[in-house]
Amino acid sequence: MDAFYASVEQRDNPDHRGKPLVVGGGSNRGVVAAASYEARKFGIRSAMPIAEAIRRCDHLLRVKPRMSHYKAVSRQIFSVFNEFTPLVEGLSLDEAFLDVTASVKLFGSPQEIAASIKQRILADTGLNASVGVAENKLVAKIASDLDKPDGLTVVTPALYGEKLDPLPVRVIPGIGRETLKRLDGIRVTTVRDLRQASNRDLEPIFGRFTQKTRDRASGIDDRPVVPDREEKSISAEETYEQDLSSPADMNRELLRLTERTSARLRKASLSASTVQIKIRRADFTTFTRQRRVTPPSNGTDQIYAVANELLSAWRRANPGAKIRLLGVGGSKLVAAQQPDLFADESSQYSSVIDETVDEIREKFGTLSVSRAKTLDR
Numbered sequence: 001m002d003a004f005y006a007s008v009e010q011r012d013n014p015d016h017r018g019k020p021l022v023v024g025g026g027s028n029r030g031v032v033a034a035a036s037y038e039a040r041k042f043g044i045r046s047a048m049p050i051a052e053a054i055r056r057c058d059h060l061l062r063v064k065p066r067m068s069h070y071k072a073v074s075r076q077i078f079s080v081f082n083e084f085t086p087l088v089e090g091l092s093l094d095e096a097f098l099d100v101t102a103s104v105k106l107f108g109s110p111q112e113i114a115a116s117i118k119q120r121i122l123a124d125t126g127l128n129a130s131v132g133v134a135e136n137k138l139v140a141k142i143a144s145d146l147d148k149p150d151g152l153t154v155v156t157p158a159l160y161g162e163k164l165d166p167l168p169v170r171v172i173p174g175i176g177r178e179t180l181k182r183l184d185g186i187r188v189t190t191v192r193d194l195r196q197a198s199n200r201d202l203e204p205i206f207g208r209f210t211q212k213t214r215d216r217a218s219g220i221d222d223r224p225v226v227p228d229r230e231e232k233s234i235s236a237e238e239t240y241e242q243d244l245s246s247p248a249d250m251n252r253e254l255l256r257l258t259e260r261t262s263a264r265l266r267k268a269s270l271s272a273s274t275v276q277i278k279i280r281r282a283d284f285t286t287f288t289r290q291r292r293v294t295p296p297s298n299g300t301d302q303i304y305a306v307a308n309e310l311l312s313a314w315r316r317a318n319p320g321a322k323i324r325l326l327g328v329g330g331s332k333l334v335a336a337q338q339p340d341l342f343a344d345e346s347s348q349y350s351s352v353i354d355e356t357v358d359e360i361r362e363k364f365g366t367l368s369v370s371r372a373k374t375l376d377r
Contacts (some may be wrong), residue, residue, distance in 0.1 A: 001119075002128045002149035004094035005034035008073055009063045011126050020044070021061040022053055030239050033065055037149060064370035070094075073125055080120045084113055088226045097137050099225035111154050115170045118152060119171065138221035139164070160219040165192035172216050179205060191217050234268065235278075235329025236260035243282045243322035247315065250323060254311055257313050257328040258304040263358060265330055272296055272330025275306040279314055280325035289314055296334050301350040303330065 001007065020042060024033030032053055035044045042057040074093035081088045083155055084107055087099035100113050102331070103220045107113045114131040121129050128339045129150040132143025138155040141165065143153040155163045167173060169183055169190055186201045188194050193218040194202075202210045215221075244250045265272060276290035289310040297303060307328050315321070360369045 001094035002130055003034055003036050003040075005065065005070055006036040006039070006063075006128075007127050008066075008070060010036060016061060016063070017341045019061055020057050020059065022050070023065050024050070025065050051159060073127070076125050077121055077127075077129075080124060082116060082186060083120070084117060085290060086227065088227050097140065111152070114152050114154075118150075136219070136221040137223050137225065138173070138216060139219050141173075142167070147170070157219065160355045161192075164217075164219055165190065165195070167191045168195050168218075172213065174209075174216075174357055176215070223259040232333070233329050233331040234264045234270065234272070234333065235276075235327055236264070237278055237325060237327025237329075239280075239325045240323070243324050244326065245322045250311060250315070251308065251324070252374055252376075253326050254307055254328060255304055255371065257326060258307055259371070259374065261328045261330055262298050262300040262303050262354065263361070265333075266336070268355065269336045270330075270333040271298045271336045272303065273332035273334060274330065275303050275310070275331045276331060277307050277310045277326070278327035278329070279311070279313075279323055281318070282324050284324070286325075287314060290331075292332075296332075298330070298336055298354075299350050300354055303328070 006021050009021060009023060010018075015067075018038060019036070020039035021036040022032045022034065022039055022044060023028055032044060032046055032048045032050060033047075034046060035053070036340075038051070039057060039060060042053075044053045044056055044060070052061070061345050070093055077094070078088065078096065081096055081098055085098050085100050085103045087102075091095040091097070098117075100107070100110055103112065103113060107116065110133045114133050118129050118131060121127060128150040130144050131153070132140040132146070133152070133154040134140040135157065139155050139160070143155040144151070145167045146153045146155075146163070153163075167190060169188060170180055172191065172194065176184070182205050183189070183194070186205075187195070188197050188201070193213060197214075201211060202213065206213045237255065238257060240253070241256065244253060258315045272293060273296040274290050274292050276288055279287045281287075291306050291310060293302065293306055357369055
């Protein structure tokens with residue numbers, strides 16, 4: 001989808017159409033979740049600090065995210081996908097791979113299917129999508145970005161040299177900022193450069209992945225479309241208007257985030273085998289810490305206990321540090337098990353509290369009941 005969150009907001013509010021707009025950042029300490037194409041003309045992009053976005057465009061419109069609404073629109077879009085093929089691999093609310101190999105006899109050529117999907121999405125949601133058509137996931141993904149917004153780009157193997165070779169090397173998955181610096185040092189800046197570079201130049205950078213990286217630069221990718229991808233992690237994080245400086249404030253926010261994460265785990269009937277925390281200091285240095293949980297859990301108290309130990313250890317290693325962003329997550333997810341009848345009484349009591357709080361919030365809203373420890377002074 002084209003600038004999905006921002007496009008939904010512009011669709012829903014005519015006053016926002018044609019104007020630079022960003023979604024996200026409840027405060028000047030937040031970041032941009034999505035930027036309209038009008039905002040992108042000012043160099044504004046996703047993950048940019050809101051303060052920087054405003055500096056670049058002083059008449060920028062800011063809209064708070066409406067995630068439940070975006071999810072509802074996403075369900076409309078994915079229902080269109082599923083009309084054309086059951087092989088839909090969702091990457092996010094607004095992006096997916098579709099394998100239409102078995103759909104050609106029913107719906108026409110891949111290019112005709114792509115055009116039909118675009119038309120149906122526009123008719124059902126009033127939103128534009130950009131589609132890339134290719135023989136594999138890698139090239140299809142690259143193609144989908146070549147003619148945004150509202151694009152439809154077909155890249156066959158015969159066109160790889162024409163379409164792929166001139167592109168910047170960053171379009172190849174797995175090449176991040178630091179790798180780009182090293183590639184720039186050996187004058188590898190385009191996909192063609194990467195494909196033609198010698199092993200002597202590439203092996204110090206990519207090691208055992210050198211041949212795989214060269215294959216990617218040649219448009220080779222044998223990954224299948226995998227429908228119904230399992231969720232790999234569930235987390236919650238917050239960027240704060242004022243840096244957290246006291247242990248009491250840090251612990252309070254950690255518990256709030258743990259509540260959100262554990263509730264999402266329970267709603268998905270999942271438990272976490274690993275708990276991790278994410279910390280960004282006031283100087284923007286970012287840290288992650290994690291620890292295994294045995295047995296896997298989705299209980300608020302159990303996850304908080306681990307997260308609190310991780311945060312306490314980090315504080316000891318970073319005395320006096322202030323926190324700009326804090327996050328709590330669970331990964332290596334497994335199906336949630338029934339509570340152990342022989343577990344200790346405190347664990348059973350904690351489980352009952354979690355279930356009761358979930359039921360109350362489901363009925364009356366997330367602010368209807370809170371733990372005392374999460375309340376501000």
